[in-house]
Each structure stands twice: as structure tokens, then as C-alpha cells.
Amino acid sequence: MNIQFIVIAAVLVVVVLALVLYPVLKAQAKVGLAVLAIGAVGAGALYWQLGTPEALDARLVNQPRSMKDAIYQLETALAKDEKQPEGWALLAQSYRQDGQFEKSRDAFAKATALAPDNVAFLTDAAESRAMADAQHRFDPQAIEMLQRASTKDANNERARWFLGVALRQQGKNAEAAETWTPLLARVESAAAEALLPQVNLARVAAGLPEIQMPARASSEARGLDVHVKIDPALAKDSRVTADTAVYVIARLPDGQPMPIAARKLALSELPATVNLTDADSPMPTAKLSTVKSVEVFARLSFGGTANRGEGDIETAPVRVVLPAKSAVSLELKRE
Structure with a gap:
């Protein structure tokens, strides 16, 4: 006040x-x-x-201009309504980017308490516990989170990678190698080439022979075709111009808001069909070819950024099981 x-x-x-x-x-x-x-x-x-x-309070009314402003807005919103797991996860990620690792750990703990079955939250919460530790070690609670996440989604690369790291820290080298090995056929070639020596180091430490790189499936085989168009009535909106940004986004269902794949278009390019592939992923550890299903939607961004802004228009998300048998059709229209 x-x-x-x-x-x-x-x-x-x-x-x-x-x-x-x-x-x-x-x-x-x-x-x-x-x-x-x-x-x-x-x-x-x-x-x-x-x-x-x-x-x-200008920090609440205006768009955040810094990480500190974003944290302040999130803290204020959560003080009014604490039962927002996505809000706690976003605040935790903001703390982490700001170097406040202990606060990030505590915020992720609240997110997982509200959404105990969310694989992304469990994985991030485990990582945050290691980052808050002076020696960056995964404690028993973090390991339990990673085991739960891996049980719920055996294809989750981050959970499997961190669980292998935790097992190596405990000297359980054979288990670490076994945990990491399936990733060799899933991650991109460059990541697999970097991972193979780690797998073999763990195997040698466990008294096991080294292995060769397993056969890899083509990542492009699981590309996703998305057809996007705009309703003529919306196209006549005074705010809409030929240069207005349109984002085609695929994200994990019920998971973290970070896209698995995203492509930016100009409104003048619509209607258009885009093929989302691993090359469109903003995260090196989360690829379209490694997940079983995604939610796909399009966003008309008046601010030109991928993050949703005030007044932006989105299509309803469409859940798709991968590999998709046909293209997904999306239409931008007035809400």
C-alpha cells in the first residue's frame, strides 16, 4: 500500500x-x-x-522489465492464491535463473506438493535440490523424485539423465550405466556422442565391458505436420497486420510450459502447413522425437514474442499421439 x-x-x-x-x-x-x-x-x-x-505499484501494473520484476509479480500473485502449481513452478524457474537456488528448491517443493504426479515438476524439483546443495549432490528426496518421474514416464530424458548422475554419485555405476544406455538411441547424435563415454566410464567402474553406439532411428520420421489458417473476420481486425507474428507450438500435455517444438511465421504466410521436427526444439534435452504425445496450438502474438501477452489470441490446444498419422488443423479466430 x-x-x-x-x-x-x-x-x-x-x-x-x-x-x-x-x-x-x-x-x-x-x-x-x-x-x-x-x-x-x-x-x-x-x-x-x-x-x-x-x-x-508500478511493478504489478507494468510488464516486467527484469527478472526481479517478474519474481515480484509472481510472489504477489501466489501470496493471494497459493494453490497454483504452475505458478510455483514458474517462480522456481525464475529464482533459478536469478541464482537464488534455495528459493528455487523451496518453490518447486510447493509445486510438487500441489501436483505430485507431474513428471516435469518432479524432475525440476530434483534438479533444484542438487543445485541448492553445496556439492551439487542429489539427496535421497531428489532421487525418490527422479525415480517416480522415470516410472511415470520412462521416455523422459531429463529424469533419466539426472537419475543416472545421482546413481553415479552414490557409486552405483552399473545402475547408472543401465539408466543412461536407452538415451543413446533417443537423443540427438551430438548428445549421444557426448553421452557414450559417460556410459562406458560407468560400465568400466562397475567391471563391465564397454559398448558401441546402438542403432539410431531417424528423428525426422516423427515430424509433425500442422496446418494453420486465420478466420477472415479476425484477419480484418485493426490490430492485425501482415507482419503480425504467429507461433505454432507443441508442448508436453499437462507438463511444463516450455515448448517441445515451436515455429514462428508472419501472418502474411497463412494459410500454411509447417512440419515441426527436432530442429524446432528450444531445449536440447527435450525433443519431439522422444515423446509419445503433445498438445499443439497456434498463437497470434501482437507483441511479437513467444510468451503469451495481453490480447494475444490462441487456438484451442489439440492433443496428438506421436507419430501422427495426419496433419493437425488449427484456425485462429476471435475468442
Whole structure:
């Protein structure tokens, strides 16, 4: 609450009331002064109870210009409604980017408490516990999270990678090698080439022979065709121009908001059919070819950024089992 604003408002109320009540003040000073005091205090109290104090805080009203601003907005929103697992996960990610690893760990713990079956949250929460540790070790609680995540989604690369790291830290080299080996056929070639020596180091430490790179499936075989068009009525909107950005996004169902694959188009290119592949992934450890299903949608972004902004228009998400047998059709239209 901005106390300075309330004081100024109260003073203005006093001035206005003084002008209005001048005849009363002149005739009955005590009564007039009492009315002035009640009016000033009442105005402040009424604003305190019914006003919108957040509107006085520029950090809440304006778009965040820094990580600190984004964290402040998330903290404020979660203070009002704590039962938002996605909000806690986003705050945890923001803390991590800001180097506040202990706060990130605690925020992820709240996200997993609200969504205990969310594989992405479990994996991120385990990683955050290791990052908050002085020696970057996965503690028993982190390992339990990774085991749960891997059980729920055996194809989750991050959970499997971190679980292997945790097992190596414990000296369970054979188990670590066994955990990592399936990744060799799933991750991109460059990542697999970097991982193979780690697998073999773990195998040698366990007294096992080294292995060769397994046969790899083509990542392009699981590309996803998406056809996008815009409703003619929306195309006539005064805000829409030929250069307005359109994002075609595939993300994990019920998972973290970071896309598995994304492609940017200009509105002038619509209608268009795009083929989303591993090359469209913004994350090296999460590829389209490694997941079983995705949610696909298109976003008309007036701000030109991939993150959803005020006034942006999205299609309803379509859940697709991979590999898809046909193209997904999306139409941007007024909400």
C-alpha cells in the first residue's frame, strides 16, 4: 500500500470538504472540523478496504522489465492464491535463473506438493535440490523424485539423465550405466556422442565391458505436420497486420510450459502447413522425437514474442499421439 498516496488523497479530501463546508466551519467550527476529520479518515479507510492498492505499484501494473520484476509479480500473485502449481513452478524457474537456488528448491517443493504426479515438476524439483546443495549432490528426496518421474514416464530424458548422475554419485555405476544406455538411441547424435563415454566410464567402474553406439532411428520420421489458417473476420481486425507474428507450438500435455517444438511465421504466410521436427526444439534435452504425445496450438502474438501477452489470441490446444498419422488443423479466430 502506498501510504504517501493515501495521505495526499486525504489532504485533497480535506481541502474539498473545507470549501464545501465553509459556512458550517464559520458558524460552528467544532462541528465542521469533526466532519472534516471523519471525511478524511473515512476516505482513506474506504480506499484501504475497497480500492485497488496494486494499481499504485508500478511493478504489478507494468510488464516486467527484469527478472526481479517478474519474481515480484509472481510472489504477489501466489501470496493471494497459493494453490497454483504452475505458478510455483514458474517462480522456481525464475529464482533459478536469478541464482537464488534455495528459493528455487523451496518453490518447486510447493509445486510438487500441489501436483505430485507431474513428471516435469518432479524432475525440476530434483534438479533444484542438487543445485541448492553445496556439492551439487542429489539427496535421497531428489532421487525418490527422479525415480517416480522415470516410472511415470520412462521416455523422459531429463529424469533419466539426472537419475543416472545421482546413481553415479552414490557409486552405483552399473545402475547408472543401465539408466543412461536407452538415451543413446533417443537423443540427438551430438548428445549421444557426448553421452557414450559417460556410459562406458560407468560400465568400466562397475567391471563391465564397454559398448558401441546402438542403432539410431531417424528423428525426422516423427515430424509433425500442422496446418494453420486465420478466420477472415479476425484477419480484418485493426490490430492485425501482415507482419503480425504467429507461433505454432507443441508442448508436453499437462507438463511444463516450455515448448517441445515451436515455429514462428508472419501472418502474411497463412494459410500454411509447417512440419515441426527436432530442429524446432528450444531445449536440447527435450525433443519431439522422444515423446509419445503433445498438445499443439497456434498463437497470434501482437507483441511479437513467444510468451503469451495481453490480447494475444490462441487456438484451442489439440492433443496428438506421436507419430501422427495426419496433419493437425488449427484456425485462429476471435475468442
